[in-house]
Amino acid sequence: MTARRVLVVGGGIAGLAAAVDLVDEAAFEVELWEADDRLGGKIATSPFAGLEHVDEAADAYLVRVPHAVAFAERVGLRADELTAPSDASAMVWHDRLHDIPGGILLGVPAAIRPFVTTSLLSWRGKLRAAAEPFLPRTDPDDSLGRLVRARFGDEVHDRLVDALVGSIYATDTDRSSLAAVPQLADLASKHRSLLLGGIGVRRRAPAPSASSPIFGAPRHGMARLIDAAATYVTAHGGTINTGRAVTMIEPDGTGWRVDGQPFDAVVLASPARATAPLLAAAFPDASARLGSFEHADVTMVRLTVSADAWPEHLRGRSGYLVPKPDQRYVTAASFASQKWGHWAPVNGSQILRVSLGRDGLPVDHLDDDAALAATVDETGRHLGFDLQPGETSITRWTDAFPQYRPHHHRLVADLEVALPRSIGLAGASYHGIGIPACINSALRAVIRIKESIPAADQFLT
Numbered sequence: 001m002t003a004r005r006v007l008v009v010g011g012g013i014a015g016l017a018a019a020v021d022l023v024d025e026a027a028f029e030v031e032l033w034e035a036d037d038r039l040g041g042k043i044a045t046s047p048f049a050g051l052e053h054v055d056e057a058a059d060a061y062l063v064r065v066p067h068a069v070a071f072a073e074r075v076g077l078r079a080d081e082l083t084a085p086s087d088a089s090a091m092v093w094h095d096r097l098h099d100i101p102g103g104i105l106l107g108v109p110a111a112i113r114p115f116v117t118t119s120l121l122s123w124r125g126k127l128r129a130a131a132e133p134f135l136p137r138t139d140p141d142d143s144l145g146r147l148v149r150a151r152f153g154d155e156v157h158d159r160l161v162d163a164l165v166g167s168i169y170a171t172d173t174d175r176s177s178l179a180a181v182p183q184l185a186d187l188a189s190k191h192r193s194l195l196l197g198g199i200g201v202r203r204r205a206p207a208p209s210a211s212s213p214i215f216g217a218p219r220h221g222m223a224r225l226i227d228a229a230a231t232y233v234t235a236h237g238g239t240i241n242t243g244r245a246v247t248m249i250e251p252d253g254t255g256w257r258v259d260g261q262p263f264d265a266v267v268l269a270s271p272a273r274a275t276a277p278l279l280a281a282a283f284p285d286a287s288a289r290l291g292s293f294e295h296a297d298v299t300m301v302r303l304t305v306s307a308d309a310w311p312e313h314l315r316g317r318s319g320y321l322v323p324k325p326d327q328r329y330v331t332a333a334s335f336a337s338q339k340w341g342h343w344a345p346v347n348g349s350q351i352l353r354v355s356l357g358r359d360g361l362p363v364d365h366l367d368d369d370a371a372l373a374a375t376v377d378e379t380g381r382h383l384g385f386d387l388q389p390g391e392t393s394i395t396r397w398t399d400a401f402p403q404y405r406p407h408h409h410r411l412v413a414d415l416e417v418a419l420p421r422s423i424g425l426a427g428a429s430y431h432g433i434g435i436p437a438c439i440n441s442a443l444r445a446v447i448r449i450k451e452s453i454p455a456a457d458q459f460l461t
């Protein structure tokens with residue numbers, strides 16, 4: 001009996017999700033090759049501030065879409081290993097800290113009263129936003145920034161939509177695709193007025209509650225998902241090799257030769273720019289397109305603030321965002337010990353996770369001293385006290401976030417048509433950046449590969 005050999009390139013969440021899906025089929029012999037000496041890619045958890053498991057990047061995934069929840073269950077995480085953020089509320093810094101007004105969809109106003117009373121917008125900004133329901137339909141041309149500026153004006157764009165969406169994806173929404181934010185793309189395609197459409201959407205949506213949270217996470221950090229997935233793959237007969245970088249994929253009869261080894265199919269779960277050189281010889285056009293993807297670098301600084309120094313007015317808060325016009329290096333800070341019940345050090349100090357950099361705001365040129373100095377200076381100024389960090393750590397995420405420019409999805413669709421069906425693309429570069437989207441992209445890639453080779457009972461001999 002000869003099983004079909006499938007190689008998964010990349011051991012981030014997407015590669016592991018693909019491998020988990022593949023090893024469930026007896027017809028496949030699955031190998032995963034990861035260039036780095038550890039699995040996880042953009043997911044990393046490490047000890048900090050006396051706690052065993054504090055994330056250095058992603059700390060939560062959406063649970064209102066099924067993919068990450070189902071994946072966690074599939075790789076064996078028990079319900080009691082998972083947790084949800086507290087109901088602490090977030091703020092935006094513009095000259096001072098402001099509450100984020102209620103009734104928004106990713107920053108887009110979807111209620112009236114919170115916008116009348118918010119201190120975040122000027123009266124001029126509020127009046128401009130109030131004109132939105134009377135404007136004719138806007139053709140957004142797949143630009144999120146252009147759409148929101150045209151509908152609500154610059155203040156709503158800069159202080160809410162770009163601040164929220166921009167911080168989630170480290171993007172500049174003036175240069176990013178509307179279709180990449182499906183919730184808003186859907187709203188814009190179905191409604192002339194986003195405000196009126198949004199009010200309807202909010203009325204129909206279940207309110208977030210303790211029994212129906214929006215986000216979830218493993219108590220032992222996001223790396224728990226990676227470890228559980230790796231265990232699942234090897235327990236089901238798959239092979240995982242770390243420290244093994246793929247350099248070239250070439251056609252080999254009906255299959256592929258990857259650095260000298262034959263495979264019937266390949267899932268490329270490495271980021272687009274890392275994938276480009278692997279396909280340079282076999283598919284130069286696709287390789288050039290993959291190489292054209294742009295990315296933003298992000299630096300994550302974790303630091304502790306002693307219990308005595310932590311101001312009373314920041315209690316019950318989960319953190320804040322900095323709008324693009326107000327940014328120097330810091331784009332957002334999460335008050336991790338208030339956001340997550342399991343990240344409260346025993347001595348009562350606070351863990352802050354501060355993000356620096358985004359598309360158009362480079363940070364990789366800062367050495368560690370400069371990155372820390374910028375963090376302390378800017379965060380202290382935003383929070384209004386003399387911030388004296390205790391423990392600190394700095395993680396550089398170079399090429400952290402692929403940037404979805406307008407018409408990104410068309411580019412990806414063209415790529416998928418250009419490549420043979422026994423090559424699948426998975427991961428944050430293609431159909432969504434968040435963890436659930438990466439997992440789902442892996443499942444799509446595996447379906448494509450299964451369809452590309454004869455059904456199991458036909459080829460098992």
Ligand SMILES: Cc1cc2nc3c(=O)[nH]c(=O)nc-3n(C[C@H](O)[C@H](O)[C@H](O)COP(=O)(O)OP(=O)(O)OC[C@H]3O[C@@H](n4cnc5c(N)ncnc54)[C@H](O)[C@@H]3O)c2cc1C
Pocket residue numbers: 009010011012013014015033034035036039040041042043056057058059060061062244245246247269270271274275278298300397400401426427428429433434435436438
């Ligand atoms: C700071 C930060 C915070 C984030 N916060 C959140 C969050 O809260 N919630 C959320 O849902 N998402 C978040 N994200 C996004 C999410 O974590 C990532 O998009 C996702 O983890 C990417 O997974 P991936 O498998 O597509 O890619 P990666 O994690 O980049 O994995 C790709 C792997 O391929 C390997 N590779 C590259 N080239 C080769 C080669 N030639 N041969 C073999 N291997 C190769 C790489 O070493 C890497 O391990 C965050 C990301 C960052 C950086």
